[in-house]
Amino acid sequence: MIRYGKSAQDILGFKQDFFESNDRLRDDLLKINRRYAEQPRRILCKLCTEKLPDQPKFTKHEVKYFICTRCGHLNGAYEDTKEFCSALYADDSGRDYAKTYSSSDKDIYFKRVEQIYVPKAKFLAEALREQGAEPNRLTYTDLGAGSGYFVAALRGIGLDQVTGYEVSESQVDLATKMLSGRHVVRHELDALDAIIQGINSDVVSMIGVLEHVTNPREVLERLCANKGVEYVYISVPLFSTSVFIEMAFPDVMPRHLAAAHTHLFTESSLRWMANEYKMDRVSEWWFGTDIVDLFRSMTVMLQKSSQTHDVATDWQSMFAPLLDEMQIVLDKRKMSSEIHALFKLKR
Numbered sequence: 001m002i003r004y005g006k007s008a009q010d011i012l013g014f015k016q017d018f019f020e021s022n023d024r025l026r027d028d029l030l031k032i033n034r035r036y037a038e039q040p041r042r043i044l045c046k047l048c049t050e051k052l053p054d055q056p057k058f059t060k061h062e063v064k065y066f067i068c069t070r071c072g073h074l075n076g077a078y079e080d081t082k083e084f085c086s087a088l089y090a091d092d093s094g095r096d097y098a099k100t101y102s103s104s105d106k107d108i109y110f111k112r113v114e115q116i117y118v119p120k121a122k123f124l125a126e127a128l129r130e131q132g133a134e135p136n137r138l139t140y141t142d143l144g145a146g147s148g149y150f151v152a153a154l155r156g157i158g159l160d161q162v163t164g165y166e167v168s169e170s171q172v173d174l175a176t177k178m179l180s181g182r183h184v185v186r187h188e189l190d191a192l193d194a195i196i197q198g199i200n201s202d203v204v205s206m207i208g209v210l211e212h213v214t215n216p217r218e219v220l221e222r223l224c225a226n227k228g229v230e231y232v233y234i235s236v237p238l239f240s241t242s243v244f245i246e247m248a249f250p251d252v253m254p255r256h257l258a259a260a261h262t263h264l265f266t267e268s269s270l271r272w273m274a275n276e277y278k279m280d281r282v283s284e285w286w287f288g289t290d291i292v293d294l295f296r297s298m299t300v301m302l303q304k305s306s307q308t309h310d311v312a313t314d315w316q317s318m319f320a321p322l323l324d325e326m327q328i329v330l331d332k333r334k335m336s337s338e339i340h341a342l343f344k345l346k347r
Contacts, residue, residue, distance in 0.1 A: 001130050003123065004331040006287040008323040010115045015292070018253060022300045025253040032259035033061055035087065039078040046080075046263045047073040047216065048272055060247050061258060072268030074239040080214050080262055086189055088260055089167050089212070109178050110152070117153035120207065120340060124233050125157060127283035127342040128203070131231075135159055138202040143192070143219075144209035148175025148184045155183070165195055196222040205233040212260055224277045224345055232279065232343045239264040240337040241290035241330055249297040251304075256293065256337055267334055270341070279343035288336030291327040295319055 018025065044051060045068035052075055056064035064077040125135040136158055142151050145164025148171075154162045164184035166172050175184035187195055196204075196219060204223060210216045223229055242256040243264070257264060265273075274281050298319070302312035330336050 001127055001283040003283075003285040004287065005324065005328040006119065006285075008289065008292050008327065010119070011289065012292065014112060014116070015296070018255065019296055019299060022253050026251070029254060029259045030061060032088070033063055036076070036078050036084060036259070036262060037063060039081050039084050042075055042077055042079050045071060045073055046075050047071055047265075047269050048276070049217070058247065060243070061250065061254060065257075068269070071272035072266045073272075074243075074257075074264040074266065074269075076262035078262070080212075082189065082214055085212070085214050089189070104174060104177075106178060109147075109149075109174075113149050113152045113156065117149045117207075118156060120150065120235070121153035121157050121159065123283075123285050123340060124154075124203070124205070124342060125159065127233075128231065131282055131344065133202075133231075139200070140203045140205065141165070141199050141201040142184075142205045142207070143196070144206055144212065145171075145175065145184045147171040148179055150205060150207050151175065151183050152179055155179070163201075165192075167192075193218060193222055197226060199223075199226055200228040202229070203231045203233060204229050207233075207235045208237070210234060210236050211263060211265070220273065220277045224279065227347070230345060232345065233340070234343070235338055235340045236265045236270075237261055237338050238288070238336065239266050240288060241335050242288065242293045242337045245290065245293045245297055249301060252297040252300050255289075265339075270339070274343065278346040280346060281341050282344050283342040285340040286331045286334055286336050286338075287340075288327060288331060288338055290330055290335070290337050291323050293337075295323060 042052065048068060048071040050068050050070035052066040053069060056077070057067045058065055066075045066077065068075060128135045128138065138159070138161070140154055140159060140162035142162060142164040145151055145166045146168070148164055151162050151164040162183070164175065165187055166175070166184050167187060167189050169186055172184050172186040176182055192213065210219065213219055223232055237256060246252070246254040246257060270281070298315055299312050302315055306312055327336070
């Protein structure tokens with residue numbers, strides 16, 4: 001099963017702060033970039049451990065990026081050290097990082113679940129049925145569960161045998177409050193390996209997680225060695241059109257390749273990953289927000305430069321109706337900013 005496209009209207013309402021608070025958000029992300037640049041140099045590819053080339057592919061917001069010659073993965077020049085990840089996700093109980101992705105307003109929380117995460121859960125259920133499985137009879141573990149959005153989505157479509165694991169105390173507290181119970185469990189940053197080895201679930205999901213962990217190879221190795229796991233469902237960011245848009249608009253907050261996103265997947269690095277860890281990619285859904293990023297970048301810059309006429313408003317009214325139509329072209333060419341994929345582990 002291969003699917004392309006998802007309406008931008010589902011996310012625009014949750015991204016208004018990106019338009020309205022550009023300068024503050026940009027400054028915050030570039031502070032993280034500077035902290036990232038203080039880490040040791042990355043010598044080997046994050047995904048396949050091949051030695052990275054001597055010459056970078058490009059430099060973006062003062063960070064050099066390299067394309068691996070073996071697997072095609074895009075690597076930032078520095079390591080995601082435990083200290084760097086702890087500063088991002090765990091310090092201050094994870095409250096600072098959680099601000100971007102969480103709301104304590106119950107209506108907003110469940111609107112986000114319904115519009116952003118339920119489609120992901122339904123795609124997973126449909127993909128499992130295509131494999132001959134009955135989703136309601138399976139068990140699920142969501143790693144990097146954050147504030148419990150995907151756990152809530154799975155429970156919302158009747159897949160209630162699900163437990164999430166998350167390192168941020170503040171996000172676990174929010175999930176517990178919103179879901180009225182301990183459906184998301186907090187763990188220490190260095191406990192992930194032990195958790196993976198102890199999982200006894202048919203399906204393990206990692207929605208926007210592999211790009212954040214310090215050791216994606218070890219995570220994948222542990223999952224594939226766990227005989228209790230049959231399927232792995234992931235969402236990862238891709239080296240896509242958005243990267244070039246961010247380079248063309250350096251004064252606009254970089255959503256895709258900055259801060260915690262220090263490396264990006266490609267079609268070739270996903271193929272390498274599947275072959276290396278003996279996983280069959282049985283379903284995939286390509287969609288992105290590249291055109292939304294272009295729309296936002298143009299809007300922000302027009303708002304900055306407008307003198308006597310609100311040209312940014314004219315731009316928005318002209319371009320907003322075209323977002324989905326333009327994005328689907330990129331999605332079908334596999335140039336979108338993310339992919340959701342279900343893998344079946346070979347036994």
